[in-house]
Amino acid sequence: MSLTNKDIENIANLAKLKLTDQNEMESLKTKLNDLFEIFDELQSANTSNISPMAHPIEGMFQKIRNDEITESVDRENLQSIAPETEAGLYLVPTVIE
């Protein structure tokens, strides 16, 4: 499975990354293709009747707690490190005209 420039552009768009120039594109393409070569050997593993393992904790379930207010959000503290805020909101370039 060999990636093309187009493939990398698509993935970069999905990941919200921007490649600066052709050099970065070529270098990344080589490195990714080298890496993906080692993935191909996995196809030879017999995984029939095996269920996927998402994490090590068997039988884990998300505990539900009572619907009681136990925490508060210190908006001022948390927003003090934001690049741009106004009226408790985070500012970004205009999305909707």
Added chain:
Amino acid sequence: MLNKSIKELATSLRNKEFSSVELTKFFLERIKQHDPKLNSFITITEDHALAQAKQADKLLENNDDNNLLRGIPIAQKDIFCTKGIKTSCASKMLDNFISPYNATTVEKLNNAGTVMLGKTNMDEFAMGSSNENSYYGPCHNPWDLDRVPGGSSGGSAAAVAARIIPASTGTDTGGSVRQPAALCGITGIKPTYGRVSRYGMIAFASSLDQAGVFATNAEDCAILLNNMAGHDPKDSTSLNTEPTDFCKNLNNSLEGIKIGLPKEFFSENLSPEIHQVIENAIKELEKLGATFKEVTLPNSKHSIPVYYIVAPAECSSNLSRFDGVRYGYRCENPQDLDDLYKRSRSEGFGSEVKKRILTGTYVLSAGYYDAYYIKAQKIRKMIANDFKAALSEVDVILGPTSPNVAFKLGEKANNPVSMYLNDIYTSSVNLAGLPGMSIPAGFINNLPVGLQIIGNYLQEDKMLNIAHKYQQVTDWHQKMPSNFE
């Protein structure tokens, strides 16, 4: 002073041989003197440390504080959020990030009385095995400054190895505590997945990440782990197990202990020199009463490709939070929202991080999800099953931690797959969620070699027991680089 264990330092503090403030100043001085050569610290928190030390001295005065960690200087890997203090994850993305809260691990160690001297260098967002991927420059191995300390927790390991700090925290996703411990000649432990809360520990791969510790010996690691482990309601993956005293069984005899040697870890690919060091360690453990048998982990040969599918997949999701909106780096003059995201992320992240995000995005994308991600998760199950089977026959598994000793800076820069192979003995442990540790077992050309012990779920005490008994009859763990004495 430099080789005093935490227990010895705790005794000295209570005997008033020195105060915590004096001890703190001693290590701050050593950091100032030696760290420029190592670059193991990103931030040194002198005022914070002295305030904590003063507080510790007040509590020690009353002589009713049993916590061995009271007044003991440590360093925290810069992946743990520390309130009011820069937490960078060694990335330009978080160069300006002053954390508004403490990670649970930090909170617990603070409450136990540790004095934080600083935040240590690491591979950016914990992605790497050499500490060469840091926005703040590489960290150097104190045994040979031209060589890497290992990664991703390189700074934490180098600092303890150089004895500029008695202990430090790290994180281990594919080997990032054990491998630097091996390359730096110190003791490092990664507990069972879920033992230590991940709240406030900046996430790389959520099903693999686990906090760990570095110290000069196994007993110190046990003491630190006692104060770090425990259920945290703020971490939904943290285990709700009975509180464990990791020190309790340290001195048990090794008579009757069965140790498994996976034949795949001792193949002809293993360097003969490293093999010899491990053989010597095996002989010492046999003298202590342990018996050995060959076991097999047939799917461990798939662990590198599985790890480098699963970890990047999870990282691509975890790092999507870095978008220039709420914290961290924001690009200048974003033209629109898409530009804000793309340029903030592309300018903020280093190349290894970007590569892993792209890999993860690809293996999760439509059309490839089943062939790569689901396939890898199935093989992950098989790897975990192999360990379960092996550990039903033996108490622990043993082998080399790393396929090589510390390599030169830049040596693997153009060969990422060769860099990834550093994790060949360690990553399967994270995939299974088992505990693992590395202890110093010898040297090759004055470079440390580490021995890895892998335990069964929740059996860190067995690993620590074996490590401790070994350290009572050997002195590899007491060696330190002569240039730092």
